[in-house]
Amino acid sequence: MGDWVIGVDVGGTFTDFSARRLSTGQSVLHKRPSTPHDPSEAILNGLRELQDKAGIDGEDIVRFAHGTTVATNALLQRKGPKTGLVTTKGFRDLLEIGRQVRPAIYDLQTDAPPPLVEREHRLEVCERIGPRGEAIVALTEAEIDAIIAELGPMSDVESLAVCLIFSFLNPEHEERIAAALRRAYPDLYVSISSEVHPEFREYERFSTTVINAFLQPEVSRYMDRLSAAIQKTAPKAALGIFQSAGGLMSIELASRFPVRTALSGPAAGAVGAAAAAAMSGIEDIITLDIGGTSTDVALIQGGKVGTSNLRDIAGFRIRLPTVDIHTVGAGGGSIAHLGADGLLKVGPMSAGAVPGPACYARGGDKPTVSDANVVLGRLPARLADGFRIDADLARAAVARISEPLGVSLEKAAHGIVSVAASNMARAIRAVSIEKGQDPRDYTLMCFGGAGGLHAADVAEILAMRRILVPRAPGILCAEGLIVSDLQENYVTTCRCPLDGDLAVIAEAIGRLGAQAEEWLAADAEDAAHVVSRSQTVILDLRYIGQNYELPVELGTSRHAPALPPVEELKQAFFRQHEAAYGHCNPDAPVEVVNVRIRATMEFAKQAVDAARPAGEAKPAATEQIWFEQTGFVPTPVYARDGLAEGVGIIGPALITQFDTTTLVPPGWTLRIDGAMNMIMERNDD
Incomplete structure (x- = not known):
């Protein structure tokens, strides 16, 4: 029986692969x-290379976990089909009205991005569900026929969203419209709000x-291509x-609800970070995931990844459960330029994978963060798989x-690099200080291809004293995919004062619990590797009159936990609010x-069987690296795979490995712990 699990994370510059054998930890x-x-081209080519590298037979792969940026890129580039909207009469312009929040409060010229649905593609239907779920204006067959007829001339509309008022309380009208549209136009993608959100x-x-409707055609086609190719391999x-x-x-759910994948890759990194930090006995961390085009940060408390139910991506609002990640346009490929004010700016524009930074010698000529690191001597002349760095092109840029x-x-x-580090530190403040958390109480965990190069600079800005560098920082998002479990979320709106009759809340928990139980009882494709099934109940609570609510977990068990006493609920909410x-x-x-x-x-987990070298740390080379206080300094360069447990190194030093490079500046000390993670600490002043 096969027991290989493979995780693949697609980034803006590199596609990362991690394979683990469940029986041995290899x-x-x-x-x-x-x-x-x-x-999918990089995924399939890389998968074949990985199989050849490790001698993995396709028959022995039991799970293939994928973090994708297809949905994110489609939103950022507005790359999608013509999309239509069917809504209740009088609500055609809701997408423009929004919440009347200006994207830049002091800029009177900047407008919010135009809606994904043009006004002429928004259709109105005469119906109305009331605030208690009652049908105030019944939906007639004549109205449905009128919508079908009106949609006929819009042959360029490939996908349609059906959003009716109060359909979250009573989805009957949406379901009837969707069924009729699917019968009339079998090739039309239809998303209804009572299912999506x-x-x-x-x-x-x-x-x-x-x-969701905008993303569905693009993501569905991508998933179909990928699924067919993976099944062959x-x-x-x-x-x-x-x-x-x-x-x-499942891939079927991803095709049906592509909006759920909008932060797929960065979320996997946060999950992988929590697992890697737990191996070192560290529960409170702030992640710093620096890739080629952006930096993602997240706060993890007590080993639990924080979540949020409201996000803006590319100016578009998404309300779904997501890992609470803050992203800024600062990565290795971020382009440096002088603004109209003559001041130095870095990002958000990026050289990406093509043409890439100038030092990659692929046609890029604009100065990037990676080029700056080459000039400072921080990047070796050769990267992953012999990828060469051209220092002359970097200096010219x-x-x-x-x-x-x-x-x-x-x-x-x-x-x-200083401006880039300031942008990254600003992102960390957004997930920590702005939410009542002091970053000095946390360990900074850096990963991504460029995480180790900038971690100390960011930590200095925030006065953080400890940095954790995992075993494979450049592949951590792919490693996070390997340790991830199957998950499904259920929600219903159920407004009720805590001092009132909570029978309606108990009934809602029972109803959602039954839906969750049905999903949990179904056999997963690799059910042999499922070791437990559980349900976690969460209530969104707020003071009456507040605009926003806070999630309060009631507990986790095999079946939906019972509703605790009112006073216990209140105290839990007060703690969250405080x-x-x-x-x-x-x-x-x-x-x-x-x-x-x-x-x-x-799923069953297997700890990594990490290589454990022995002996003293011996530098493989010495490089001239530039530091602000000293200029160029002869700096020892160590290969990470030669560093044994317990080894300590006093900065300055450069640690190189297959997937990333870590800089240990003067004033910092590095040691290898029992989990083979690197711990960097600032020396006492």
Whole structure:
């Protein structure tokens, strides 16, 4: 029986592979350049290379977990089909009205991005569901026929969203319209809000459903191509797609609800980070995932990844459970330039995988963060799989910054990496200080291809004293896919004061629990590796009159946990409110807004059988690396695979490995712990 699990994460610059054998813990890593024109090309080519590298037979692969950026890129580029909308009469313009929040409060010229559905493609239907789920205006067959007829001339509309008022309480009208449209237009993709996002707040529900409709044709076709190709290579593999909420889902669900994959890759990194930190006995971390085009940060408390139910991506609002990640356009490929004010800027524009930074010698000539690191001596002449670095091209690119500023190449390069580090630190403040958490109480965990190069700079800005560098930082998102479980989320809006009759809440928990139980009882494709099934109940609570609610977990068990006493619920909410806002009012009335259940099928895990070298640390080379206080300094370079447990190194030093490079600046000390993770600590002042 096969027992190989493979995780594949597609990034803007590289596609990362991690394979693990469940019976032995044997681990194999691989990396190859991404193919933005068709991400599946890099996946399939890389999978064949990985199989050859490790001698893995396709029949022995039992699970293939994939983190995808297809949905994210489609949103960022507005690359999608013509999309239509059917809504209740009078709500045609809701997508423009939104929440009347300006994208830049002090910029009177900047507008919100135009809706994904043009106004002439928004159709109105005469019907109305009331606030208690009652049919105030019944939906007639004549109205449905009129919509079908009106849609006929719109031959360029490939996908349609159906969003009716209060359909989250009573989906009957949406379901009838969707069924009729699918019969009349079999090739039309149809998304209905009562399935995509059955919660109150009409704008967020409409926006999320429209995004799902916009993404569905592109993502579905990609999933079909990928699934067919993987089945040829690994016929027994269960294909799981990582969702933004932090777990795997089937490829069928990913095709039906592509909006759930909008933060697929970064979310996998957070899950992998929590697992890697746990091996070192560290539960409170802030992740710093620096890739080629962006940096993703997340706060993990007590080993649990934080979640959020509301996100803006590319100016579009999505209300679904997601791992709470903050992203900034600062990565190895971020382009440095001088703004209209003559000041140095870095990002958000990126050289990406094609043509890439100038030092990659693939046609790029603009100065990037990677080029600045080459000028400073931080990047070795050879990267993953012999990927060569051209230092002369890097210096020529950075000269486009240094000459106008009248400074040396090194000063300009240092300015580029410093501005990039400031942008990254600002992202960390957003997930920590702005949410009542002091980053100095956390360990900074760096990963991604460029994480180790910038971690110390970021930590210095935030006065953080400890950094954790996992065993394979450049492949951690792919490793996170391997340790992820199957997950499904259920939600219903159920507004009820805590001091009232909570029977309606108990009934909602029972109803959602039955849905979760049905999903949990179904055999997964690789059910032989499922070791447990569980349900977690979450209530969204708020003070009556508040605009937003806070999630409060009631517990996790095999079946949906029972509703605890009211006073216990209140105290849990007060603790959450105190942590989030710094205060609470024990005398103010509290209400339930939504009931949620997170169902999980947990897979068997196998710890990595990491190589454990022995002996003293011996530098493989010495390089001249530039530091602000000293200029160029002869710096020892160590190969990480030669560092034994317990080894300590005093900075400055450079640690190189297959997937990344880690800089240990002066004033920092590095040691290898029992999990073979690297721990960097600032020396006492």
